Amino acid sequence: MLTTHAVGIDLGTTYSCIAYLNEHGEPVTLANEEGELSTPSVVLFDGGEVIVGTEALRNAIVNPKHVVQNSKRFMGDSSPRWVIEGRPYTPVDIATFIVKKLLSSAQRQIGPISQAVITVPAQFSDSQRHATVEAGHRAGLERVDIINEPVAAALCHVLGSEGLWFSELAEEQRILVYDLGGGTFDLSLVAYRKNEVKVIASSGDLHLGGIDWNHALEKRLCTQFTKAFGKDPRDDSSSLQALALEVEQTKRSLSVRPRAALTVQHAGHRKTFQVDIAHFERLTQPHVERTAEITRRLLKENKLGWAHVDVVLLTGGASRMPMIRKTLKEMSGRTLNTSLSPDLSIAHGATYYAGMLLSNDQFARSILSAAATERLSQVRQQSVNARALGVLVRDPQRRVRVPHYLIDANTPLPVAKTHTYGTVVPNQRRVHLQIVESGTSPDAPPAVLGRCVIDDIAPNLPENSEIAVTISYDAQARVHVSATDVSSGKHASTEIIRQENLVPQLAATGADGSDVAMLGGMPARLGGGKKKARPDDDASKTTLPPSSARPALPRRAITAKRPASPAESDSALDAAEQPVPLCNKCGKPLDVRGRCRSCGASTTKGPAKPPQRPGQKPEQAPARAPAAAGTPKPRQAAPRTLAAKDPDFEMFNDESTVAKQRASRASKTVPPPVPQGKANRKPTPKSKSPSPEEVGEDEFWELVE
Numbered sequence: 001m002l003t004t005h006a007v008g009i010d011l012g013t014t015y016s017c018i019a020y021l022n023e024h025g026e027p028v029t030l031a032n033e034e035g036e037l038s039t040p041s042v043v044l045f046d047g048g049e050v051i052v053g054t055e056a057l058r059n060a061i062v063n064p065k066h067v068v069q070n071s072k073r074f075m076g077d078s079s080p081r082w083v084i085e086g087r088p089y090t091p092v093d094i095a096t097f098i099v100k101k102l103l104s105s106a107q108r109q110i111g112p113i114s115q116a117v118i119t120v121p122a123q124f125s126d127s128q129r130h131a132t133v134e135a136g137h138r139a140g141l142e143r144v145d146i147i148n149e150p151v152a153a154a155l156c157h158v159l160g161s162e163g164l165w166f167s168e169l170a171e172e173q174r175i176l177v178y179d180l181g182g183g184t185f186d187l188s189l190v191a192y193r194k195n196e197v198k199v200i201a202s203s204g205d206l207h208l209g210g211i212d213w214n215h216a217l218e219k220r221l222c223t224q225f226t227k228a229f230g231k232d233p234r235d236d237s238s239s240l241q242a243l244a245l246e247v248e249q250t251k252r253s254l255s256v257r258p259r260a261a262l263t264v265q266h267a268g269h270r271k272t273f274q275v276d277i278a279h280f281e282r283l284t285q286p287h288v289e290r291t292a293e294i295t296r297r298l299l300k301e302n303k304l305g306w307a308h309v310d311v312v313l314l315t316g317g318a319s320r321m322p323m324i325r326k327t328l329k330e331m332s333g334r335t336l337n338t339s340l341s342p343d344l345s346i347a348h349g350a351t352y353y354a355g356m357l358l359s360n361d362q363f364a365r366s367i368l369s370a371a372a373t374e375r376l377s378q379v380r381q382q383s384v385n386a387r388a389l390g391v392l393v394r395d396p397q398r399r400v401r402v403p404h405y406l407i408d409a410n411t412p413l414p415v416a417k418t419h420t421y422g423t424v425v426p427n428q429r430r431v432h433l434q435i436v437e438s439g440t441s442p443d444a445p446p447a448v449l450g451r452c453v454i455d456d457i458a459p460n461l462p463e464n465s466e467i468a469v470t471i472s473y474d475a476q477a478r479v480h481v482s483a484t485d486v487s488s489g490k491h492a493s494t495e496i497i498r499q500e501n502l503v504p505q506l507a508a509t510g511a512d513g514s515d516v517a518m519l520g521g522m523p524a525r526l527g528g529g530k531k532k533a534r535p536d537d538d539a540s541k542t543t544l545p546p547s548s549a550r551p552a553l554p555r556r557a558i559t560a561k562r563p564a565s566p567a568e569s570d571s572a573l574d575a576a577e578q579p580v581p582l583c584n585k586c587g588k589p590l591d592v593r594g595r596c597r598s599c600g601a602s603t604t605k606g607p608a609k610p611p612q613r614p615g616q617k618p619e620q621a622p623a624r625a626p627a628a629a630g631t632p633k634p635r636q637a638a639p640r641t642l643a644a645k646d647p648d649f650e651m652f653n654d655e656s657t658v659a660k661q662r663a664s665r666a667s668k669t670v671p672p673p674v675p676q677g678k679a680n681r682k683p684t685p686k687s688k689s690p691s692p693e694e695v696g697e698d699e700f701w702e703l704v705e
Contacts, residue, residue, distance in 0.1 A: 008354050009350060012346075013073060013209060014209075014210065015317065015343065017038045017343065038343050043071075072184075073206070075095065092134050103141070115144070121204060122204060123184070129146055146478075151199055153315040153346055157337070178291075195379055221247070229267070254280055284323070295328075302410075312334060317343055325338075383412075422579055423461060431454045434450075461487060470484075581594070
């Protein structure tokens with residue numbers, strides 16, 4: 001048995017797994033107590049007992065209010081999201097239970113584990129990465145390292161899925177890693193050279209995954225069931241959880257069959273529907289197009305075409321869906337690489353990375369193959385940061401605070417950048433830097449990560465006195481900040497790691513602006529329901545007290561933070577002690593576009609786009625190009641009202657009723673239309689155009705005989 005273990009953990013939204021490198025340097029997935037290679041990321045609280053995995057998933061129907069699923073989508077939010085049996089739980093708590101389950105099963109097979117590499121989506125922010133590390137430490141690990149999931153998949157690909165030492169890529173390649181998991185979508189463009197795996201750029205969506213395909217089908221089924229019986233399964237958490245399990249199995253079936261059946265039960269009613277793959281694809285087409293849009297944008301932003309991509313590598317459980325593979329094949333014009341296991345490759349790649357970090361004498365002696373040890377020590381990987389990083393600064397022209405980014409997104413790590421800022425008022429004795437990270441999408445507001453404060457700077461300094469700020473990312477995309485008063489030499493530094501320093505802004509928002517979390521299979525409104533953000537609820541105004549005196553964060557609805565209004569007073573801005581960006585060449589203030597009017601210098605890390613003023617009209621979206629001549633329009637069925645006796649809604653075993661209805665319809669004759677003259681012809685009223693959900697209903701809900 002090895003004395004030191006290289007362990008990798010894939011902590012997923014829907015499923016998680018753990019693997020290690022054996023004596024021959026091969027990744028081996030460790031099964032849990034139930035004998036499963038993948039463990040459902042589901043936690044059940046049963047009295048004083050915490051149950052994780054398949055057993056928790058089975059009990060979700062019986063006791064859905066005591067089950068938590070999909071908690072990874074809320075990582076980085078330090079406020080409690082679930083209150084079960086009177087005790088609050090945060091996403092870190094749930095992740096801790098899942099990691100403990102994986103470690104417990106693994107330690108029974110390979111012995112004690114003190115360190116591991118845990119995978120995270122490339123789009124995870126600094127707070128989400130630290131939350132993941134914290135969960136690993138709470139689970140009993142002494143050391144936790146982080147690797148991006150697409151990078152782990154790339155390592156698994158280039159080093160060989162059948163063993164590190166038996167298959168190795170011989171040529172340089174550009175690999176597009178398309179990772180569509182249960183809860184997140186990750187996309188990375190990776191360059192492979194001899195002994196090096198380097199990420200060129202990454203993108204994705206933290207709220208797009210297989211469960212969103214499930215939710216689309218669940219919504220349609222609930223709508224049709226309600227039309228048939230007047231009862232909505234969404235009104236009962238047990239019925240909705242049972243439906244969620246049925247939908248998941250149906251989605252898996254549709255990956256290998258053209259149609260599948262599922263049964264909905266609620267309020268004493270039962271109905272079985274047949275779902276055709278063509279109509280499932282039509283129903284979820286917006287999600288497919290979203291992944292395609294992100295893929296096209298990644299290549300465009302890096303000025304690359306498909307000719308610059310050598311391999312399109314698929315991973316993640318949801319990438320099995322035929323609609324995904326079809327769309328990606330049409331976009332790329334090439335055969336997709338599906339050699340990796342969608343479920344296990346991420347954990348295997350993390351295991352390789354763990355071996356690279358542990359390539360010391362003790363670990364080398366525990367691996368029998370000398371060639372394996374030598375190869376492992378030679379491989380290097382380099383990631384990029386997914387989000388831009390900077391500080392909030394004052395725009396003196398518009399009297400608002402805007403982010404000024406020092407480090408752009410997709411910058412190779414590790415990296416450190418320094419910029420000079422100026423004080424706001426004469427004799428300013430304190431500078432308060434609020435560190436911000438760009439949002440999850442181009443139009444999302446920045447997230448406040450933490451603060452760095454310089455107190456008691458030299459007295460009687462004029463306005464725009466220089467403050468040098470350095471922000472650095474380490475190799476695992478964790479943030480370090482330092483600031484120095486140039487005149488007095490006073491220095492302050494911080495590593496943004498504490499959860500209590502965070503202003504949670506990374507929550508999923510419901511249609512009414514309130515948070516939606518998965519408690520069992522049922523969406524649960526959390527802390528405030530439909531309460532809207534208050535006018536003064538601005539993250540950039542938040543001043544955090546010392547940690548010792550800081551109260552616990554209240555459970556409230558977390559909504560998008562309102563940008564500061566131009567009408568806000570100077571006094572409010574001065575009280576926040578935000579600096580202004582200065583030119584690094586001449587020391588004069590930069591304008592809102594990051595340009596110096598004195599020497600003409602320009603910075604690409606300038607302030608973000610100014611917030612939209614009240615009453616200002618948004619920019620018009622470009623008009624779509626007209627459809628090419630001869631392009632057939634999709635056939636649209638006229639909307640109709642479906643009653644409980646409609647044949648499209650009959651159950652499997654109701655054959656007698658079906659026969660009676662067919663006979664009744666056959667006996668009825670439709671009278672021919674009466675011709676009318678042009679003078680007597682009444683104008684035909686325009687029919688209401690069908691909604692996207694009703695298009696193709698005739699074919700979607702077919703009677704199964």
